[in-house]
Amino acid sequence: MPIPPRQPGVHVEEVPAGPRPIAGVATAIxxxxxxxxxxxxxxxxxxxxxxxxxxxxxxxxxxxxxxxxxxxxxxxxxxxxxxxxxxxSLPGQPDSARLVVRDPADEGALSLTASSPGRWGNALRARIDHDASEAEATALGLPAEALFSLSVRDGATGAVELFRNLTTAEHARRIDRVLAAESRLVRLDGALPAGRPAAHAPPAAGRTVWEDAAASSGVAPGAAAGDGAxxxxxxxxxxxxxxxxxxxxxxxxxxxxxxxxxxxxxxxxxxxxxxxxxxxxxxxxxxxxxxxxxxxxxxxxxxxxxxxxxxxxxxxxxxxxxxxxxxxxxxxxxxxxxxxxxxxxxxxxxxxxxxxxxxxxxxxxxxxxxxxxxxxxxxxxxxxxxxxxxxxxxxxxxxxxxxxxxxxxxxxxxxxxxxxxxxxxxxxVRRLALFLEESLVRGLAWAALEPNDEALWARLRQATGEFLQGLFRQGAFQGSTAREAYLVQCDAGTTGPADIDAGLVNILVGFAPLRPAEFVMLRLRQSAGRPPG
Incomplete structure (x- = not known):
């Protein structure tokens, strides 16, 4: 109901122009x-x-x-x-490749697993760095000694992911949470280590971190994955x-x-x-x-x-x-x-x-x-x-x-x-019917729990009719006029007192589909040619 004005002057009230339009759904997802x-x-x-x-x-x-x-x-x-x-899964074969980085104090291990099953994970390598600055640690509210960075590379594609300022402590940057939210390559496997994992050594001269076994960790022995069965x-x-x-x-x-x-x-x-x-x-x-x-x-x-x-x-x-x-x-x-x-x-x-x-x-x-x-x-x-x-x-x-x-x-x-x-x-014909059904089901969802009376029926007729009229203009139906092409009925004839008592409103929608011309018939006949004039 409109709110009565409290002071003299011009007041504006926006009113709906008509029923909600029905949008056609996608047809080829x-x-x-x-x-x-x-x-x-x-x-x-x-x-x-x-x-x-x-x-x-x-x-x-x-x-x-x-x-x-x-x-x-x-x-x-x-x-x-x-x-x-x-x-x-193939019995006796790991689904996902696993990488392990040992803690320097031998208090546990940081174990990573490929984010999805398959042989592709066997090409993964990981590297730990202790490169957090005091300013970054202060901003995160953690000591610098609790932070580390993780780099992961997919050797098959060359893709590299870098995650800075990770921790094993209770924090938003806890490694398992960050990897689950941001990494496409790896997830944490098992429990968190008790302390910060050890950093990898610098690579040997002339080698990258991914080519040096001391500068990064590969798949653990016996943890290589297969492609399943x-x-x-x-x-x-x-x-x-x-x-x-x-x-x-x-x-x-x-x-x-x-x-x-x-x-x-x-x-x-x-x-x-x-x-x-x-x-x-x-x-x-x-x-x-x-x-x-x-x-x-x-x-x-x-x-x-x-x-x-x-x-x-x-x-x-x-x-x-x-x-x-x-x-x-x-x-x-x-x-x-x-x-x-x-x-x-x-x-x-x-x-x-x-x-x-x-x-x-x-x-x-x-x-x-x-x-x-x-x-x-x-x-x-x-x-x-x-x-x-x-x-x-x-x-x-x-x-x-x-x-x-x-x-x-x-x-x-x-x-x-x-x-x-x-x-x-x-x-x-079948796909057009499926398109109409899905579009109308979604487009008329607003009618649920509305008062079941003539006003609702009129709005349903108008919304459905406008949707079908738009398709008719695009050539979706047979017929030279809208009356020949489609039918929308929603009134006391389709929804009787018993339906209203049961909470039902019935809409009858009919359409005249186009059917493919499977057989093109040509009728040829000879005609006797006559000389001009």
């Missing part, structure tokens, strides 16, 4: 789940370019297809990826993982996620398959998150006849997933540029992101403009006859077109089988 050379484990990390992934997760990694998929994503137009690294389905969807947000379900801490890729991880270098149990769990997770799962065809599908069974052969019949066949031939930098059949999910996710940015989520990422960058060809050449065999069951084909390149030649979901007659047959 892609989650990649798998094995990497380094980086946080079971912690989603957002990367906005290949440089981010290379710095945090170690770039391409021979035992895993994850790095190749992320590379292809950014190469094909992807802008934002959420990386979830999983790690499987190949992932299994239980590393993604183990018992209790969903409740604890572990494995695949650690993606719950990333919001939002629109596309989901799980590159093959079963088998030796290169990994080739994904377990059926994991596929089923990934589909269910994608449905819960209103995300879309991109499926690679199995490596043993080497003929069109093997792929003709379609998504049903993988046990996937969800509208929130799509299957692509065959894999892509790409030069592999880890093998001197030799061509290798690689999963296509990363490249296709990047293509989706590129198409969404250029045309909108309602445009099928397929056709002659849907070129896949970085691929030299499909792993299996497909002609018109093979594509005609694979499209009806819902297999999206990758093919090479002369003068164009490698393209996606299909845009059907795993409910795209002609015999099903599903309303979610096409990928852009």
């Amino acid at each position: 892609t989650a990649f789940v798998g094995r990497a050379a380094s980086g946080p484990v079971e912690t989603p990390v957002t990367c906005t370019g290949w440089g981010d992934f290379d710095r945090v997760f170690g770039g391409l990694f021979a035992p895993s297809a994850l790095g190749h998929a992320v590379r292809d994503f950014f190469l094909n137009g992807g802008r934002e990826a959420v990386i979830l690294r999983l790690h499987r 190949a992932l299994q389905a239980q590393d993604f969807i183990g018992p209790g993982f969903e409740a604890a947000q572990r494995g695949l379900y650690a993606l719950d801490r990333a919001d939002p996620v629109n596309l989901l890729c799980i590159p093959p991880h079963v088998g030796d270098d290169p990994p080739e398959e994904v377990e059926p149990a994991l596929l089923a769990a990934a589909v269910a997770y994608a449905e819960r998150r209103r995300a879309f799962l991109l499926l690679d065809s199995p490596a043993n599908w080497t003929t069109p006849a093997q792929a003709a069974a379609g998504p049903a052969a993988l046990g996937v019949t969800s509208a929130n997933a799509a299957l692509f066949f065959p894999r892509l031939l790409q030069p592999d930098p880890l093998r001197g540029g030799l061509p290798r059949a690689m999963p296509a999910c990363g490249a296709i996710a990047g293509l989706f992101a590129r198409t969404d940015a250029e045309r909108g989520v309602w445009k099928a990422a397929a056709g002659t403009a849907a070129t896949l960058r970085g691929a030299t060809g499909p792993a299996l050449p497909l002609g018109d006859a093979a594509i005609g065999q694979l499209s009806p069951p819902g297999v999206n084909c990758l093919r090479a077109l002369p003068g164009v390149g490698v393209v996606v030649w299909g845009s059907r979901t795993c409910q795209g089988d002609d015999r099903q007659g599903s309303a979610w047959k096409y990928i852009p």
Whole structure:
């Protein structure tokens, strides 16, 4: 209620102009789940370019297809990826490398461990210096004798971290707290030493501190780490993982996620398959998150006849997933540029992101403009006859077109089988619906606990209508008028007295989607030419 004025004069009151606008959510934030050379484990990390992934997760990694998929994503137009690294320990092998610096009074040891599992930590070296000044010590309220500096170098990348004015005493600059907050390379391992660790000696003449064993400490004997073992389905969807947000379900801490890729991880270098149990769990997770799962065809599908069974052969019949066949031939930098059949999910996710940015989520990422960058060809050449065999069951084909390149030649979901007659047959129709659902859920959250009356219904109709009208102007729906393109209903017809008593308000939203022109029919006829005039 407005506050009554207490004195004569002009008073200003700002009033809202209308309902809160609904903003469209992102459509192509892609989650990649798998094995990497380094980086946080079971912690989603957002990367906005290949440089981010290379710095945090170690770039391409021979035992895993994850790095190749992320590379292809950014190469094909992807802008934002959420990386979830999983790690499987190998019995008898340390997960993380450990470095130890002894205390001069033998009162304990300063033990450091690599910040994440992997062989990468074996190249770490650390150095202690006693270089704190009296002025710095006074400012921190500690004696200079309690302070030291720590330098850490990653021998593989050359990256060096320097932490000055650390202490083992109770203080904000206590070493374990500083490393946990600021270091990308190491963490404190075990208990704090009783006193300040000893400083390293100066390097020998002509050598750097990192080349001299007396000037810095390397990985302790017997503490070298390995890269772990190949992932299994239980590393993604183990018992209790969903409740604890572990494995695949650690993606719950990333919001939002629109596309989901799980590159093959079963088998030796290169990994080739994904377990059926994991596929089923990934589909269910994608449905819960209103995300879309991109499926690679199995490596043993080497003929069109093997792929003709379609998504049903993988046990996937969800509208929130799509299957692509065959894999892509790409030069592999880890093998001197030799061509290798690689999963296509990363490249296709990047293509989706590129198409969404250029045309909108309602445009099928397929056709002659849907070129896949970085691929030299499909792993299996497909002609018109093979594509005609694979499209009806819902297999999206990758093919090479002369003068164009490698393209996606299909845009059907795993409910795209002609015999099903599903309303979610096409990928852009399903992704548009997911986009509308997520945008409206987030954009109408303000309506919770508002008075459930005609005033609220009118505001909901207006906010939803304005959002859909904006999409209609962009060409997201069929129809020449708004009445033909979409419908918003929220009134006494959708929310009756029983609904009001139950605390419910119901909004009916309908839309007329654009469907891809899969078949362009040309009708030609001869006409008898007549001489002019």
